[in-house]
Amino acid sequence: MTLRLHNFFRSSTSTRLRAALNLKGLDYDYVPYVLRNGETRTPDYLAKNPQGLVPTLEKGDGTFLTQSLAIMEWLEETYPHPPLLPSEPDARARVRALSYMIALEIHPLNNLRVLARLHDQFGADDDAQKAWFTHWVTLTFDALEEELSRAKETGTCCHGDTPTMADCCLYAQVWNNRRFDIPLAGWPTISRIFGNLDGLPAFTRAAPPNQPDAA
Amino acid sequence: MTLRLHNFFRSSTSTRLRAALNLKGLDYDYVPYVLRNGETRTPDYLAKNPQGLVPTLEKGDGTFLTQSLAIMEWLEETYPHPPLLPSEPDARARVRALSYMIALEIHPLNNLRVLARLHDQFGADDDAQKAWFTHWVTLTFDALEEELSRAKETGTCCHGDTPTMADCCLYAQVWNNRRFDIPLAGWPTISRIFGNLDGLPAFTRAAPPNQPDAA
Incomplete structure (x- = not known):
């Protein structure tokens, strides 16, 4: 399953999610957007993410996950090792x-x-x-x-x-x-x-x- | 174990946590604070919650949990039924x-x-x-x-x-x-x-x- 990360280099929410993906040892395709140019406000992007925000994680099945913290929790549940949260x-x-x-x-x-x-x-x-x-x-x-x-x-x-x-x-x-x-x-x-x-x-x-x- | 909820009636983060506690069927002591009077900026309250924000959940062991979403996840892990999140x-x-x-x-x-x-x-x-x-x-x-x-x-x-x-x-x-x-x-x-x-x-x-x- 190939993950695709729709994101922007300077975005803080993108940076935190990239770190989480890296800690999990997960490879992903990097798809960049220029926020100031409205590239996340297009109908195509809004279909992926109705808020028009980055990051969006595209899963191998072609569905999309939004909100960096929700994606990190999903990573934790889907790829438990190494963990991003302690156990207790x-x-x-x-x-x-x-x-x-x-x-x-x-x-x-x-x-x-x-x-x-x-x-x-x-x-x-x-x-x-x-x-x-x-x-x-x-x-x-x-x-x-x-x-x-x-x-x-x-x-x-x-x-x-x-x-x-x-x-x-x-x-x-x-x-x-x-x-x-x-x-x-x-x-x-x-x-x-x-x-x-x-x-x-x-x-x-x-x-x-x-x-x-x-x- | 008696839970104590340090909160404010009009606070949105307090309201969401009260709903979660009620859905879980958990009783709690209600401890109110008047935000405009600085009652969450006292040394005593800051020792419970270094941000001086509501809500704070005091557990029966005298320790404190902060940030309403983190508390809701803790409730989910500690009192799994009924669940606040689906299983998949x-x-x-x-x-x-x-x-x-x-x-x-x-x-x-x-x-x-x-x-x-x-x-x-x-x-x-x-x-x-x-x-x-x-x-x-x-x-x-x-x-x-x-x-x-x-x-x-x-x-x-x-x-x-x-x-x-x-x-x-x-x-x-x-x-x-x-x-x-x-x-x-x-x-x-x-x-x-x-x-x-x-x-x-x-x-x-x-x-x-x-x-x-x-x-």
Whole structure:
């Protein structure tokens, strides 16, 4: 079964899913879209993904899965080894909560269509967009740093020493922060974990600059 | 084991979790917080939930779970019957994707702290906040209506005729929409499903006006 990943190199949700696919050791065909050119708003793409968002995972049977977190859970259930979640329910809840801190409280507020809306509705210029982006990163990274630094479960990765779904989300968000040059220095635990992940091929192969459509 | 739910009657994430707890037939102690008074920003609450958000679920062993979707997955793993997710991976992916359309693409953009930020950074008045809120609901509800109306899997609920995690999210979001008087008429399938859910005690008991802290 050949998987096809419909995605965009700079998209944070695409990056986190590429890392998950790589951690699972799954090959996939890379199908790039240029978001700014409306390539995900065509009738053909909307038939795959009614939200017109990336990523979409096309399965070998020609059906489509949407929403990066739902796809990661599907990967976990369909290709259990190596796991992206620990086995015990409380530990799974911690990893999912860390993932959702990033995937729900940062990314949805800072993606391209939200920044465009701030411009269109409120006239937000580049500086105002950067202030908005930085505000939401800071609010949640402060809480994430607190949780990661105080919990005994934190290891070289967000949970223990094996990468999980939370590390996929964290790695992609740190890359996303670079769009606005947000330094990591104020979050030493996040910075340490990102450094560890960035030494692993599954993550570096998922990084935006290493994709075929990177500028 | 007694569960304690730290929450707020009008919070959409609290409403979805209350519905999930009710569907599972689980009793819980209700601990209310007034968000506008900063009651979730105290050191005591931040020790439970470093983000200072609701809901937080306190387990009988005195530990805490955060992020409503992570808590719902924990409930599913800890109390499997009745299930909040179907059994087959593709079906589970669909239910999670429907859930995340609401939980990631609407709610994070429209909660109180975001509307407050729009006011503080851009001077957004009530009308501008309503326009913002309505924009994100409409964008995703249009896509959700498209998916729900065209998929053969849709039944009296979002997926078949048994309530799932997606219905918990949808029910809570429709209640949330009422804060800004957004009519459902343009989304007949969503409206039909909401009507079905609103006939079930597990959902009506979770609705904001039926909570002890409702004004």
